[in-house]
Amino acid sequence: MEQLTIKTSTHDYPVVIDQGLRFKLKSFLNKDYPSIYIITDSNVAPLYLDDVYNALKANYHVSYSIVPAGEESKSSRVYFDLMTQLIEAGVDRDGLVIALGGGMIGDLAGFVAASYLRGIDYIQMPTTILAHDSSVGGKVAINHPLGKNLIGAFYPPVAVLYDVETLQTIPFQEIRSGYAEIAKHSMIHTPPFWEQIKPVTLDESLSDATLIRDLIHGINVKAAIVERDEKEANIRQFLNFGHTLGHAIESELGYGKMTHGEAVAIGMLFAMELSEQYFSVTLPIEAFHNWLKRNDYPLTLPRLSVNQLMTRMKRDKKTKNQTIKMVLLKTLGEPVIIDMEDRSLRQQLEAFLEKMVIR
Amino acid sequence: MEQLTIKTSTHDYPVVIDQGLRFKLKSFLNKDYPSIYIITDSNVAPLYLDDVYNALKANYHVSYSIVPAGEESKSSRVYFDLMTQLIEAGVDRDGLVIALGGGMIGDLAGFVAASYLRGIDYIQMPTTILAHDSSVGGKVAINHPLGKNLIGAFYPPVAVLYDVETLQTIPFQEIRSGYAEIAKHSMIHTPPFWEQIKPVTLDESLSDATLIRDLIHGINVKAAIVERDEKEANIRQFLNFGHTLGHAIESELGYGKMTHGEAVAIGMLFAMELSEQYFSVTLPIEAFHNWLKRNDYPLTLPRLSVNQLMTRMKRDKKTKNQTIKMVLLKTLGEPVIIDMEDRSLRQQLEAFLEKMVIR
Structure with missing residues (x-):
């Protein structure tokens, strides 16, 4: 226990x-x-x-x-x-x-x-x-x-x-959905949590021991943050890494078309791309993309309206004064909340979605 | 100010x-x-x-x-x-x-x-x-x-x-409704608050100064209680004096037929009668009845189903284990919460309603 x-x-x-x-x-x-x-x-x-x-x-x-x-x-x-x-x-x-x-x-x-x-x-x-x-x-x-x-x-x-x-x-689609949040916890937490997740394969080979180890690690990351900021005044927003676009995709597709975790995984990819540009850093995007691919996460999207996604992102509860806030990574384990400028966010979202459609 | x-x-x-x-x-x-x-x-x-x-x-x-x-x-x-x-x-x-x-x-x-x-x-x-x-x-x-x-x-x-x-x-019906809660605050508070309310007449002669004086007194009683028991774990329930039957009458008549305060005033009369019997004390029921009468509070009721009122009282949020709890007065300014026995409560309610119908 x-x-x-x-x-x-x-x-x-x-x-x-x-x-x-x-x-x-x-x-x-x-x-x-x-x-x-x-x-x-x-x-x-x-x-x-x-x-x-x-x-x-x-x-x-x-x-x-x-x-x-x-x-x-x-x-x-x-x-x-x-x-x-x-x-x-x-x-x-x-x-x-x-x-x-x-x-x-x-x-x-x-x-x-x-x-x-x-x-x-x-x-x-x-x-x-x-x-x-x-x-x-x-x-x-x-x-x-x-x-x-x-x-x-x-x-x-x-x-x-x-x-x-x-x-x-639970079916593998649900396991994928859940592990996306574990992966999120690993990325907003100091390494080597992500290194622990990277080799995990979500199929019959996934052992109870591995699952419980990762769950406990994930819960510990979450617990440490919510204790310090119960009402999401500041650092609790880090837990929304990947969720700004993830939520927008989920509701734009219609709930149930893609699991929450699958949508958040795509949102994390986007947030990592933005982070690399914003902070001129290198993040393990390729490794994360490979991990998602190996584990059968959906990595293509139908054509979605950028306008609609932007509107939905503005309804995000982090949004203030109509400015979309995104959780970006200065580096692995160092999340920050950034006010995004509408025009550049729109451009990068367009480019990102283009890749997701043709990928 | x-x-x-x-x-x-x-x-x-x-x-x-x-x-x-x-x-x-x-x-x-x-x-x-x-x-x-x-x-x-x-x-x-x-x-x-x-x-x-x-x-x-x-x-x-x-x-x-x-x-x-x-x-x-x-x-x-x-x-x-x-x-x-x-x-x-x-x-x-x-x-x-x-x-x-x-x-x-x-x-x-x-x-x-x-x-x-x-x-x-x-x-x-x-x-x-x-x-x-x-x-x-x-x-x-x-x-x-x-x-x-x-x-x-x-x-x-x-x-x-x-x-x-x-x-x-605000119309006089609303003034009556509000003053019923002020009267409630006066009765669960140590005297002489009730003595201050007793001579007040709710007509054109009601001065701003009197009104503000009584409002502030009422708010002070309320504030002192909610500060000590924000989530109504114990003493905040005293504020429900008159409300157990009051709420039941309000919803049994259909909202809007009688104001909240008018229904609570009748509930207070009932709670005072119960209190006199329960604690063998004498409370200013007659004075309160006269005050209500002088100020045109409705003091008659159509015939109501005692069964329905009992059912509604059991849905009161104070109810626990299907036992109706009432706020009674040991004496003026000394409220207590009492578990009521169903059968005797029903009898007393029947007698009370009988009086309210013919009064």
């Missing part, structure tokens, strides 16, 4: 990483919750809902909701439906929400917990590699038709319980 | 009470906000929106939304519409929301600010007496069809700017 503690302005919470945690949930509940409400999705429910439910039902009043898998469920409609279900189930202020699933469920159920009766406890039980990132740090949100995560809160969980056995059933 | 400072876990904020504050807004903004978004309603907009807008437009990028007056606007639909409008107006994380209006606007705009891009600054500009209560303390929310304020957050404003000139235009 691996465990670390995250400090927040309101409380500390543990991140526990172990096999079979879903069977031992009870020992991690530190309050006598009168009711527990599990929120999960249609992919995860058939696999693990029974395990979680059965681990609790003898001692607690447990209810649950299963929402359709996919980013579309991070909508205002599903959010309000869940509120209705919690009310009807009689969940009160002392209740607990368990977010059982990937990042979508963590964000959605986390925002439900953050705003139900002005906030109740919740536990993150991530079931994807990608969620190693989103489950730690207390950022919760739903989407707006005009952009991702525009409605939400900073609301830390009371625990993150990461049962790595649940990772064994 | 009267000013007090409220301490919260994240920041301190001033409550400023003065005449003509709406013309001097600029001097109270302590940041260089790139955009300001005013949220107000159809009653307040014709009276004060221009004043607020004009006080800011020379120095800031200002936009606004006018929502229909009335509790119906504290809905998920209006909430999401406002989110869309803020996004389209380009409000970013450094933006500011100004809630210009009564408690409905404060709650709605406050929850918009709390959840827009995971939270931006907002200022409360209350324009009713009732809002002396809701504007202080950071409780923000919207309603759910199954109950009031079920979706929301604890999210303190950056300032409360109370321009008492805006109180001169």
Whole structure:
């Protein structure tokens, strides 16, 4: 069992990483919750809902909701439906929400917990590699038709319980999506984290030991940053490396066409190119590109409107005074936030997309 | 000018009470906000929106939304519409929301600010007496069809700017509604606050000086409590004196049939009757009843279903383990939270309602 503690302005919470945690949930509940409400999705429910439910039902009043898998469920409609279900189930202020699933469920159920009766406890039980990132740090949100995560809160969980056995059933596309965020953590962190990721191959040869090692490393990078800047006033924005363009591509393509991590991987490539030019440095773009290629990340894009992408990037939550801010790398492990000049950013984006179309 | 400072876990904020504050807004903004978004309603907009807008437009990028007056606007639909409008107006994380209006606007705009891009600054500009209560303390929310304020957050404003000139235009029904909360503050506070309220008559003879004196006293009671218990873990619940039944009556009648304060006044009468029985004490029920009567508070009710009221009271956010909690008075100025036994509560409610129907 691996465990670390995250400090927040309101409380500390543990991140526990172990096999079979879903069977031992009870020992991690530190309050006598009168009711527990599990929120999960249609992919995860058939696999693990029974395990979680059965681990609790003898001692607690447990209810649950299963929402359709996919980013579309991070909508205002599903959010309000869940509120209705919690009310009807009689969940009160002392209740607990368990977010059982990937990042979508963590964000959605986390925002439900953050705003139900002005906030109740919740536990993150991530079931994807990608969620190693989103489950730690207390950022919760739903989407707006005009952009991702525009409605939400900073609301830390009371625990993150990461049962790595649940990772064994996820498809390779999801593994790729998750490892993109691990790669991101490796690049904004002092080497040799990236050197550790570089040789990893995302296929049947990926061992549990390697996966857990990289997850823990990724969570440690994230935890160190969110502890120092809980509300994203400054350095927490480093975690958005690759996300400015990544989010724009995701929403421009329509959610679900490309995984979050795949879009962020492309965003990282772009941010690295910008960084090389901006700081006249050499970054391991080629090595990263090769790593993505070897691991079957999509590296071509349909023709996308640069205007639309720029508009979407301006809706990024880092944007201030209509100026797009990007996280660039002075060197590996040294991220900085740079105000981008519209015209040159547009030019470089055009050139980058051209390469991605023909590549 | 009267000013007090409220301490919260994240920041301190001033409550400023003065005449003509709406013309001097600029001097109270302590940041260089790139955009300001005013949220107000159809009653307040014709009276004060221009004043607020004009006080800011020379120095800031200002936009606004006018929502229909009335509790119906504290809905998920209006909430999401406002989110869309803020996004389209380009409000970013450094933006500011100004809630210009009564408690409905404060709650709605406050929850918009709390959840827009995971939270931006907002200022409360209350324009009713009732809002002396809701504007202080950071409780923000919207309603759910199954109950009031079920979706929301604890999210303190950056300032409360109370321009008492805006109180001169409010109708007497609103003055009654507001004074009910002042009377509540007087009863949960050590005497002689109630003795100060008892002779007040809510008609043309009500002077600005009396009103301001009572408002400041009420805000002080509230501020002292919320500072000690920001998230309503314990003593903040005292502020719900009269609200358990008050909320239930409000939603059972349908919002808008009776003002919030009028319903709370009836709730206070009931809570005082329960208190007399529970603690074998004598409270100034008769004096309070006379005060309500003299000031034209509605003191009769249509026949209401006791079952429905009990169900609604169980949805109260204080409810735990399906046990209704009521704030009772051991004596004037000494509130306590009591777990009510269902059967006796039901009996006493039946008897109370019987009196209210025939009274």
